[in-house]
Amino acid sequence: MKQPKPWWQQPGFRVGIALVLLILLGGAVSAVYLTQIPPEQPIAFPHNRHVGLGAPCAYCHPGTAWGPNAGLPGIDKCWGCHQQVQKKSPELEKLAAYVANNQPIPWVPVAIQPEFVHFNHQPHVSAGIACETCHGDMTKMTVAEPQPRQNMGWCLSCHQKMAPEQWTKLSDCATCHY
Ligand code: HEC
Ligand code: HEC
Ligand code: HEC
Ligand code: HEC
Ligand code: HEC
Known part of the structure; x- marks a missing residue:
């Protein structure tokens, strides 16, 4: 059967x-x-055009050289140019309104790790890693686009690859969580 x-x-x-x-x-x-x-950002800020003009990343995000926070530009920095660079544009009218009311621009975070993760730009930038490696090609973006899969495995696999001689420290839980 x-x-x-x-x-x-x-x-x-x-x-x-x-x-x-x-x-x-x-x-x-x-x-x-x-x-x-x-x-959605409060102003549709075009990275591509500003980076294309030659504005360095660090002009608007100065903290990458020395601190944990890259920082986002406020009205002073934008107005430093746009007081002169005026053109008919609904987005620049929004900027002018923030300036007229002396209000900070409420940018929405995009590149962000949970509270319990400690990331510092300085050692990464000093090691010669380009912004683009982690944030994508800003010459092809208007507002910053979130990059997928930037989880613990992403940090660890680059540490293992780029700094094997420091692996003991760079894989230690306390290096990133404290
Ligand atoms: C280094 C000088 C400079 C700084 C700083 C700067 N801009 Fe600009 N921005 C320009 C120039 C020049 C243009 C015009 C580029 C073009 O027409 O392609 C422009 C274009 C724009 C446009 C597109 C306008 C349109 O619709 O055509 C927006 C929106 C804008 N800027 C917003 C901002 C904001 C917000 C900030 C601050 C975070 C800022 N800019 C900082 C120089 C600057
Ligand atoms: C090794 C990867 C890496 C490199 C290289 C890198 N970043 Fe970041 N960046 C991150 C991570 C991860 C975060 C999220 C940090 C957090 O939330 O604590 C971040 C956050 C940011 C932010 C959000 C705002 C803030 O204050 O932190 C900005 C802006 C930024 N990076 C700009 C830059 C620029 C400009 C460069 C080049 C000079 C750069 N980054 C290089 C990984 C990187
Ligand atoms: C003229 C100013 C200016 C320049 C130059 C500039 N940015 Fe930005 N950047 C901004 C503004 C405004 C925001 C907030 C709006 C957004 O998320 O796009 C921002 C946001 C970001 C974010 C997301 C921040 C967050 O809070 O999560 C990253 C990452 C970033 N920029 C990377 C770069 C890199 C890399 C370069 C150089 C290639 C660069 N930027 C050049 C103004 C600038
Ligand atoms: C593209 C590669 C790369 C990525 C992605 C990366 N790192 Fe690193 N990281 C490095 C290198 C290389 C060093 C060693 C720098 C040096 O020589 O001191 C380092 C060092 C560090 C250090 C030690 C800093 C110090 O003070 O010595 C910490 C903490 C750290 N990374 C956290 C993170 C976290 C958290 C993430 C993920 C959110 C991350 N890294 C993603 C390449 C990377
Ligand atoms: C190089 C940096 C780095 C090291 C070293 C590291 N982590 Fe993480 N860890 C992260 C990042 C970034 C996240 C947040 C993103 C994610 O959830 O993957 C995270 C998230 C976590 C989470 C939360 C997971 C979740 O799903 O919410 C736990 C638990 C954790 N780590 C435990 C550990 C332990 C235990 C170690 C040591 C064996 C360790 N981590 C070493 C970077 C690191």
Whole structure:
């Protein structure tokens, strides 16, 4: 007598598996896609055009050279140029309104790690790692776009690759969590 097929070889079960895989895959793809959509910013600031003009990253994000926070530019920095550079533009009218009311621009964070992670730009910039390596090519972006999968594994795999001689320290929990 022929043995009945085990449960995991039944056609219904296989279809079920295929569906589950499709749903999981679909979810993963849309999650990756969604995390790359930049949030709405108070002003649609065009990085591409400013970087194209030759404005250095550190002019607007000076903290990368010495501190934990890169910093975001306020109205003073924008107005330093835009008091002179005026053109008909709804986005520059928004800027002028913040300046007229002496209000800070409420930029929405994009590149951000949880509170319990300590990241400092200085050692990374000193090691010669380009901004682009971690933040993407700003000459192709207007507002900053979130970069996917910048999790613990991302930090650790670069540490292992770029600084193997310091691996003991750079993989120690207390180096990033304290
Ligand atoms: C180094 C000088 C400089 C600084 C600093 C600067 N800008 Fe600009 N910005 C310019 C110039 C020049 C243009 C015009 C570029 C063009 O037409 O391609 C421009 C264009 C723009 C535009 C596009 C206007 C349009 O619709 O055509 C926006 C929006 C803008 N800037 C916002 C800002 C904001 C917000 C800040 C501060 C975070 C800022 N800029 C800082 C020089 C500067
Ligand atoms: C090794 C990867 C890496 C490099 C290189 C790097 N960054 Fe970052 N950057 C990060 C991470 C991670 C964060 C999030 C930090 C946090 O939330 O504590 C961040 C945050 C930022 C922020 C958010 C605001 C803030 O105050 O922190 C800005 C702006 C920024 N980086 C600009 C730059 C610029 C400009 C450069 C080049 C001079 C640069 N970064 C180089 C990884 C990097
Ligand atoms: C003229 C000023 C200016 C220059 C030059 C500039 N940025 Fe920015 N940057 C901004 C402003 C304004 C924001 C906030 C709006 C946004 O998220 O795009 C920002 C946001 C960012 C963020 C996200 C910060 C956060 O809070 O999460 C990163 C990363 C960043 N910039 C990287 C760079 C890099 C790398 C360069 C050089 C290639 C650069 N920027 C040049 C003005 C500037
Ligand atoms: C692209 C590669 C790269 C990535 C990504 C990266 N790092 Fe690093 N990191 C380095 C290198 C290289 C050093 C060693 C610098 C030196 O020579 O002191 C370092 C050093 C450090 C240090 C030690 C600083 C000190 O004071 O000695 C800390 C803390 C750190 N990284 C945290 C992080 C965290 C947190 C992340 C992820 C959010 C991260 N790094 C992502 C390359 C990277
Ligand atoms: C090079 C930096 C770095 C080192 C070293 C490191 N972590 Fe992390 N860790 C991170 C970053 C960045 C995150 C946040 C992103 C994420 O959740 O992956 C994180 C997240 C976590 C989380 C939260 C995970 C979650 O899903 O919310 C735990 C728990 C954790 N780390 C434990 C550890 C332990 C235990 C060690 C030592 C064996 C360690 N980490 C070493 C960078 C680091």
